[in-house]
Amino acid sequence: MCKKVVEYGVSCVACGAWFHGTEQCCGDILADAFSRNGSASWCCLNCLPGQKEAVACDQLKPPALLAELADWRRAFRIMADACAGCGRKVGTAAALRCKGCSVAFHATVACTGLSAAQLALAAQSRTWECPSCMVRKCGTVVHGAVVCDDVSNGQEPVPIPLINEVDNERLQENFEYAKQVVWRNPRSLEQRSKLPIADWGGRCIGDEACSFLPASGQSQGRPVRRTDVSGSAYNPEGCLMYARDSIFECNHTCTACDAGCYNRVVGRGVAAQLQVFKTRGRGWGVRSRHPLHAGSFICEYTGEMLLDSDAEAAGLAVDDSYLFNLDGEEKGQVSKRRRTGNEQAIRTGALTEKNPELCVDASRIGSVARFLNHCCEPNLFVQSVFVEYSRRVHRIAIFAARDIVPYEELTYDYGYVVGSVKDKTLKCLCGAQNCRGYLF
Numbered sequence: 351m352c353k354k355v356v357e358y359g360v361s362c363v364a365c366g367a368w369f370h371g372t373e374q375c376c377g378d379i380l381a382d383a384f385s386r387n388g389s390a391s392w393c394c395l396n397c398l399p400g401q402k403e404a405v406a407c408d409q410l411k412p413p414a415l416l417a418e419l420a421d422w423r424r425a426f427r428i429m430a431d432a433c434a435g436c437g438r439k440v441g442t443a444a445a446l447r448c449k450g451c452s453v454a455f456h457a458t459v460a461c462t463g464l465s466a467a468q469l470a471l472a473a474q475s476r477t478w479e480c481p482s483c484m485v486r487k488c489g490t491v492v493h494g495a496v497v498c499d500d501v502s503n504g505q506e507p508v509p510i511p512l513i514n515e516v517d518n519e520r521l522q523e524n525f526e527y528a529k530q531v532v533w534r535n536p537r538s539l540e541q542r543s544k545l546p547i548a549d550w551g552g553r554c555i556g557d558e559a560c561s562f563l564p565a566s567g568q569s570q571g572r573p574v575r576r577t578d579v580s581g582s583a584y585n586p587e588g589c590l591m592y593a594r595d596s597i598f599e600c601n602h603t604c605t606a607c608d609a610g611c612y613n614r615v616v617g618r619g620v621a622a623q624l625q626v627f628k629t630r631g632r633g634w635g636v637r638s639r640h641p642l643h644a645g646s647f648i649c650e651y652t653g654e655m656l657l658d659s660d661a662e663a664a665g666l667a668v669d670d671s672y673l674f675n676l677d678g679e680e681k682g683q684v685s686k687r688r689r690t691g692n693e694q695a696i697r698t699g700a701l702t703e704k705n706p707e708l709c710v711d712a713s714r715i716g717s718v719a720r721f722l723n724h725c726c727e728p729n730l731f732v733q734s735v736f737v738e739y740s741r742r743v744h745r746i747a748i749f750a751a752r753d754i755v756p757y758e759e760l761t762y763d764y765g766y767v768v769g770s771v772k773d774k775t776l777k778c779l780c781g782a783q784n785c786r787g788y789l790f
Contacts, residue, residue, distance in 0.1 A: 434480065435461030446472055450483030468493070489625050489639045490515055497521065501718065505529040506620040510718050513627040526715045528652045529619055531743075538655045541706060546571025548598060548740040554606045556613035559583035559597045565741040573598060573740045588615045589645030590749050596734045615647045616735045616747045622648055624760075626721045632779050634721045635759050642754040648730055651689075651719040651746035653712030661709055672712040672720055674746060689764045710746065719748055724789060725761035727782035729754050732762060766790040 433440050433456045444457040446469070455462045457473060464472060472478045472493075481491035488496050492515040500509035505527055512521055533539050546565055555561075561580040562573035583597040584590055600613045609618065623639040642648070651674055661673060674689040712720040722730070731751045734744040748762060761780065766789045776789045 433461050435463070446478065448480035448483055449477055450479045450487075453480050453482070455480075489513065489623075490627075501626055502527045502529065502620075506718075507618065508620060508623060510620065510624050510626060513625050516628040516630060519628060524714055528654075528715050528717060530650070531652050531710060532654045532715050534654060535656055535660060537657050537660060537706075538708065541657070541708065542655075542743075545739045545743055546741055547603070548573065548601060548736060548738060549603045550600070552603065552605045554604050554611060554613065555598060555600055556607070556611060557582055559599065559613050560594055562596075562598050564596055564736065564744075571740055573736075582613070584612055584615055585645075586612055587643075588612060588621075588647065589643055590615075590647070590733065591645060593731060593733055593749075596736060596744065598736045598740075601737050616650060616745050617737050620647075620649050620718065622646065624649070624718055626718060629723070629759065632723055635723045635761075636718060636721050637757050637759050638754065639756055641756055642750045644750055644752050646750040648748045648750060648760060649717055649719045649722075651710060651712065651732075651748060652715075652717040653710040653720070654715045655743075656709055656711050658707040658709050661711060672716065674710045674712070676708040676710055676743065676746070689766070708743065719746075722748070723759065723761050723780070724764040724766075724778065725780040725782055726763065726778060726785045727780075728761045728763045729758065730760055730762040732765075764789060 431440050431454065432438060433445075434453050435455050435458075438456075440454045440456065445454045446457045446462060447454045457469065459466060459469060462469060462472070478493075479487065484491050484493070488511065490496065490513050495513050495515045496511055497514050497520055498512035500506075501512050501521065502510050506529060514520075533542055558580065560583050561576060563576050565571050565573055579594070582591070583594065583599075599615065599617055600607055600611050601617065604611070607613070622642060625637050625639060626634055627637055629635040636649075638648075653672065653674070655676075672689075729751055730748050733747045733749055735747040736744045754760065774790070778785055778787055778789050
C-alpha cells in the first residue's frame with residue numbers, strides 16, 4: 351500500500367485499508383481480489399492470517415480448494431521468510447519448512463494446523479510438503495489421504511486416485527474396475543450375439559453423428575436416417591454441443607479416421623483429472639482437479655450386463671442401488687426403481703420387439719461413474735451414445751451440464767421416481783436449494 355491518493359482500487363474487509371488496483375501496489379493479491387468479483391470478502395496480506403480460522407471452517411469448501419485460493423501468499427512468505435500461518439518472521443525460531451517450495455511455518459499447532467502428533471512426525475520427516483505443494487502433487491492437503499493412486503488400475507488414459515480426508519474407510523476389496531461394460535452372464539451373451547453392429551462402411555461419420563436413430567426391426571439392423579436433426583455432436587474441442595435422444599460415434603468400421611477423430615469422445619475414455627473422494631455423510635463422491643467446460647465428457651457408467659430377469663433372480667431387486675436401466679422398455683406401470691439418468695434416457699433405444707430388458711449392474715464391477723452421487727440440481731447429465739451397436743445397447747455417457755469449478759463435487763440426477771417403491775422411501779441428502787426431499 352503506497353501513500354498516494356487511491357482513486358480506484360480494492361479495500362480490505364478487515365482493516366478498511368485501500369490499495370491501488372495495480373500490480374505495483376497489490377502484486378499477486380490483485381488477481382485474487384478481482385477474481386472474486388465482489389462475491390466474497392477480501393483481506394490484505396496483513397489481515398488475512400488473522401482471518402485464517404474463519405476461512406478454514408467453511409465445510410462447503412474442500413481443503414484442496416482453500417489451498418488454491420490462498421496460494422498467492424506463498425511467494426510473499428518465501429521472500430520475507432515469514433511464517434505462512436501467522437505472518438510473523440520465522441527468524442531463528444523452530445520452523446517447519448516445506449521441502450517442495452521452502453515456505454516456512456513456526457513449528458506450533460496454531461501456525462501449522464497440525465495436531466501435536468502430526469507435528470512431531472512432520473518435524474522428523476525429510477519429505478514434508480506444505481498444502482500448496484501437496485495440492486499440486488496429488489490434489490489433497492491432508493497427508494496420508496491418498497488411499498489408492500489409481501482406482502482404474504491403468505485402464506483409463508489418466509489415473510483416478512482415491513482420496514479419503516475424512517476417516518479410515520477404504521475401497522471394498524472385491525471391487526473390479528471396468529472401463530467398458532462387461533459381458534459375462536451366459537444369457538446376456540446370447541442377446542449380445544443378436545445385436546447388429548454399427549457398420550459405417552469405412553467412412554467417418556463426424557458430420558453425421560446426430561443424423562440417425564437406433565435401428566428398428568424394419569431397418570434390418572441399420573441406423574435409421576432422421577430428417578429432423580442432423581450434423582455433428584461435438585465441437586472441435588470434444589464438447590457435446592446439445593443433448594440428443596441419441597448420437598452415434600465413429601467406431602472400428604470407420605477406417606477413414608483414427609482414434610484422434612473428434613467424433614470418438616466416449617470411445618477414448620476418461621480425459622478429465624478426476625478424483626474419487628470421501629464426502630461427509632454421503633459416502634464416496636467424485637470431483638475434478640481442474641475446471642470443466644459445459645459439454646465435457648466426464649465418464650461412462652459401466653458394470654456387468656444382465657438381463658433384468660436375472661437381476662431379479664439374483665436378488666438385486668432388493669438392493670438395486672447400482673442398477674442402471676439400459677433400454678428402458680415401457681412396462682406400463684412403474685413397480686421398481688432403477689437409475690435412468692433422466693426421462694430422455696428411458697425413451698432412447700426403447701424396444702420395438704419382444705426382447706428381454708437389459709440393465710447394467712455396477713455393484714461389484716464398474717467405472718468411476720458408480721461413485722457419482724445424486725443431486726436434484728446436478729451439474730452432470732446422462733446421454734445415450736451408440737458406438738459398437740446400432741440398436742438397444744448404447745453407452746451410458748455422462749457429460750457436464752454447465753461449467754464446473756475445480757474440486758466441486760460432480761453429481762447427476764439418478765432419475766428415480768418418488769413413490770415408485772411401495773412402503774419404502776429414501777431421504778435425499780443432496781442439499782440442493784430445490785431438493786425434492788426424497789430419492790424414491
